[in-house]
Amino acid sequence: MPKTNLVHTPIPASVLVEVKAALSDVQAKLGVVTSFRPVQQLVDTLQQAVDDTVMQAGSEAYTSMLMFYGHNREAAKGHAPNAQTVYDDLSSRFPGGAKRKIAKA
Numbered sequence: 001m002p003k004t005n006l007v008h009t010p011i012p013a014s015v016l017v018e019v020k021a022a023l024s025d026v027q028a029k030l031g032v033v034t035s036f037r038p039v040q041q042l043v044d045t046l047q048q049a050v051d052d053t054v055m056q057a058g059s060e061a062y063t064s065m066l067m068f069y070g071h072n073r074e075a076a077k078g079h080a081p082n083a084q085t086v087y088d089d090l091s092s093r094f095p096g097g098a099k100r101k102i103a104k105a
Contacts, residue, residue: 065090065094066094068090069087069090069091069094072086072087072090073087075087
Protein backbone atom coordinates (compact mmCIF):
# COMPACT_ATOMS: atom_id res chain seq x y z
CA MET A 1 0.00 0.00 0.00
CA PRO A 2 1.52 3.34 -0.98
CA LYS A 3 2.24 5.79 1.79
CA THR A 4 0.34 9.03 1.72
CA ASN A 5 1.38 12.35 2.97
CA LEU A 6 -2.11 12.97 4.40
CA VAL A 7 -1.03 12.83 8.03
CA HIS A 8 1.66 15.37 7.46
CA THR A 9 -0.30 17.65 5.17
CA PRO A 10 -1.06 20.91 6.95
CA ILE A 11 -4.72 21.94 7.07
CA PRO A 12 -5.38 25.63 6.48
CA ALA A 13 -6.85 27.47 9.46
CA SER A 14 -9.84 28.62 7.38
CA VAL A 15 -10.83 24.98 6.78
CA LEU A 16 -10.57 24.24 10.48
CA VAL A 17 -12.80 27.22 11.25
CA GLU A 18 -15.36 25.98 8.70
CA VAL A 19 -15.27 22.46 10.12
CA LYS A 20 -15.69 23.80 13.65
CA ALA A 21 -18.66 25.93 12.52
CA ALA A 22 -20.22 22.96 10.73
CA LEU A 23 -19.82 20.76 13.81
CA SER A 24 -21.34 23.47 15.97
CA ASP A 25 -24.30 23.67 13.58
CA VAL A 26 -24.72 19.88 13.66
CA GLN A 27 -24.63 19.88 17.46
CA ALA A 28 -27.25 22.64 17.61
CA LYS A 29 -29.56 20.75 15.25
CA LEU A 30 -29.11 17.53 17.16
CA GLY A 31 -29.96 19.47 20.31
CA VAL A 32 -33.23 20.57 18.72
CA VAL A 33 -34.02 16.99 17.70
CA THR A 34 -33.21 15.76 21.19
CA SER A 35 -35.33 18.42 22.85
CA PHE A 36 -38.33 17.68 20.61
CA ARG A 37 -38.19 13.91 21.08
CA PRO A 38 -40.32 13.92 24.29
CA VAL A 39 -42.84 16.23 22.61
CA GLN A 40 -43.02 13.89 19.63
CA GLN A 41 -43.62 10.93 21.94
CA LEU A 42 -46.47 12.76 23.68
CA VAL A 43 -48.03 13.76 20.36
CA ASP A 44 -47.70 10.18 19.06
CA THR A 45 -49.43 8.90 22.19
CA LEU A 46 -52.19 11.47 21.81
CA GLN A 47 -52.61 10.63 18.11
CA GLN A 48 -52.94 6.93 18.93
CA ALA A 49 -55.57 7.73 21.58
CA VAL A 50 -57.52 9.87 19.09
CA ASP A 51 -57.32 7.11 16.45
CA ASP A 52 -58.54 4.53 18.97
CA THR A 53 -61.40 6.78 20.06
CA VAL A 54 -62.51 7.45 16.49
CA MET A 55 -62.39 3.72 15.71
CA GLN A 56 -64.41 2.86 18.81
CA ALA A 57 -66.98 5.60 18.18
CA GLY A 58 -67.37 4.48 14.57
CA SER A 59 -67.85 0.89 15.66
CA GLU A 60 -70.46 1.89 18.23
CA ALA A 61 -72.27 4.10 15.70
CA TYR A 62 -72.35 1.26 13.17
CA THR A 63 -73.65 -1.19 15.79
CA SER A 64 -76.36 1.27 16.83
CA MET A 65 -77.36 1.82 13.22
CA LEU A 66 -77.60 -1.94 12.64
CA MET A 67 -79.84 -2.23 15.69
CA PHE A 68 -82.03 0.64 14.44
CA TYR A 69 -82.16 -1.01 11.01
CA GLY A 70 -83.23 -4.32 12.56
CA HIS A 71 -85.94 -2.69 14.68
CA ASN A 72 -87.17 -0.74 11.67
CA ARG A 73 -87.23 -3.91 9.55
CA GLU A 74 -89.44 -5.57 12.14
CA ALA A 75 -91.67 -2.48 12.27
CA ALA A 76 -91.99 -2.57 8.48
CA LYS A 77 -92.98 -6.24 8.63
CA GLY A 78 -95.67 -5.24 11.14
CA HIS A 79 -96.88 -2.49 8.76
CA ALA A 80 -96.03 0.37 11.13
CA PRO A 81 -96.67 3.80 9.56
CA ASN A 82 -93.68 5.11 7.50
CA ALA A 83 -91.52 2.17 8.59
CA GLN A 84 -91.34 0.73 5.07
CA THR A 85 -90.05 4.03 3.65
CA VAL A 86 -87.31 4.22 6.28
CA TYR A 87 -86.50 0.53 5.80
CA ASP A 88 -86.20 0.96 2.02
CA ASP A 89 -83.82 3.89 2.50
CA LEU A 90 -81.68 2.02 5.02
CA SER A 91 -81.62 -1.26 3.09
CA SER A 92 -79.51 0.37 0.38
CA ARG A 93 -76.93 1.23 3.06
CA PHE A 94 -76.95 -2.27 4.53
CA PRO A 95 -76.95 -4.59 1.53
CA GLY A 96 -76.15 -7.58 3.75
CA GLY A 97 -76.01 -11.11 2.43
CA ALA A 98 -77.91 -12.76 -0.35
CA LYS A 99 -81.66 -12.23 -0.40
CA ARG A 100 -83.61 -15.29 0.73
CA LYS A 101 -86.49 -16.38 -1.38
CA ILE A 102 -89.59 -17.35 0.49
CA ALA A 103 -90.83 -20.72 -0.66
CA LYS A 104 -94.45 -20.66 -1.80
CA ALA A 105 -96.58 -23.44 -0.47
